[in-house]
Amino acid sequence: MHPDDREIVAMVHTQQREAAFSLLVKKHQQRLYWHLRKMVIVHEDADDLLQNCFIKVWQNLDKFRGDSSLYTWLYRIATNEALNFLNKRRAELLASPDDLEIVFSGHIDSDPLYSGDEIEKRLQKSILSLPDKQRLVFNMKYFDNLKYEEMAEILETSVGALKASYFHAVRKIEALIKQELF
Amino acid sequence: MATDKNINNRNAFKTPEGYFDSFEGRLMQNIKGSEAGGLSRVKKSMIVPWIGMAAAFLIIALVYNFLPKQLFEREQDSRADIIQQIEQSAVEWFNEYELMEYLTNDADADLELYPDSLFFKNIKEEDIIMLTLMY
Numbered sequence: 001m002h003p004d005d006r007e008i009v010a011m012v013h014t015q016q017r018e019a020a021f022s023l024l025v026k027k028h029q030q031r032l033y034w035h036l037r038k039m040v041i042v043h044e045d046a047d048d049l050l051q052n053c054f055i056k057v058w059q060n061l062d063k064f065r066g067d068s069s070l071y072t073w074l075y076r077i078a079t080n081e082a083l084n085f086l087n088k089r090r091a092e093l094l095a096s097p098d099d100l101e102i103v104f105s106g107h108i109d110s111d112p113l114y115s116g117d118e119i120e121k122r123l124q125k126s127i128l129s130l131p132d133k134q135r136l137v138f139n140m141k142y143f144d145n146l147k148y149e150e151m152a153e154i155l156e157t158s159v160g161a162l163k164a165s166y167f168h169a170v171r172k173i174e175a176l177i178k179q180e181l182f
Numbered sequence: 183m184a185t186d187k188n189i190n191n192r193n194a195f196k197t198p199e200g201y202f203d204s205f206e207g208r209l210m211q212n213i214k215g216s217e218a219g220g221l222s223r224v225k226k227s228m229i230v231p232w233i234g235m236a237a238a239f240l241i242i243a244l245v246y247n248f249l250p251k252q253l254f255e256r257e258q259d260s261r262a263d264i265i266q267q268i269e270q271s272a273v274e275w276f277n278e279y280e281l282m283e284y285l286t287n288d289a290d291a292d293l294e295l296y297p298d299s300l301f302f303k304n305i306k307e308e309d310i311i312m313l314t315l316m317y
Contacts, residue, residue, distance in 0.1 A: 055216070114195055
């Protein structure tokens with residue numbers, strides 16, 4: 001059983017920094033990893049980003065005053081890491097005939113660490129056709145089951161904008177899957 | 183998703199065996215390594231632009247100080263070389279005999295030789311005598 005985030009933050013401020021950090025990693029590593037993995041698709045990249053994310057947390061843990069929840073803060077750091085990574089990868093691929101969507105689709109087909117059947121692969125590839133931020137919203141809602149209020153806090157946007165974004169994402173994915181099925 | 187009943191929100195991605203068990207150990211090793219290695223990545227990223235700017239200013243200062251001096255010296259050197267070359271060349275290129283030969287053979291088409299009287303027409307005979315006496 002993991003301790004409450006507030007207890008972890010309290011430990012940081014009572015000279016138990018390393019122990020608090022260890023608890024924080026144990027508690028949040030899996031959710032953050034899956035959040036990153038769904039955005040960057042490749043396990044090795046998700047692993048690198050998760051490490052970077054926790055290194056940033058380690059460096060700034062003392063400055064965290066608890067204005068937002070620890071969980072929201074971590075999610076925000078991970079989201080920024082993922083978006084920056086995707087921008088960098090796109091810049092690297094500028095000279096290549098393939099775009100990032102094609103590279104990721106190819107990886108889903110050949111990745112031994114992806115166990116999805118044909119329909120799941122089709123869904124993943126349809127999600128890849130969305131713009132990064134819409135993909136982010138879709139993943140957080142559809143796979144992570146986050147509430148719009150939580151998402152709004154993490155992504156620093158309004159609930160209305162998120163609902164609209166998710167609605168458009170779902171419609172686009174439905175259209176793409178229908179197009180392939182029939 | 184209502185499109186297909188077979189589609190669910192199961193996570194089909196997998197991790198290597200024992201990935202999450204070993205993650206914290208690798209992370210702490212990474213953190214300790216970066217701390218022992220000196221400046222953290224964040225501090226380095228803050229310092230690197232300043233070092234770059236300082237280096238740029240130093241290069242500009244060096245260029246401003248030394249390049250004009252070097253160019254000027256080089257220009258002076260080259261001017262002196264040219265003058266020396268011209269002086270030498272007048273002596274080296276032609277000796278008296280060659281000059282005479284040129285004047286008599288090669289340049290005869292264009293060269294007009296006038297009689298002495300033409301040069302001395304404004305000089306009186308007495309002046310000539312005086313000049314020959316003095317030298």
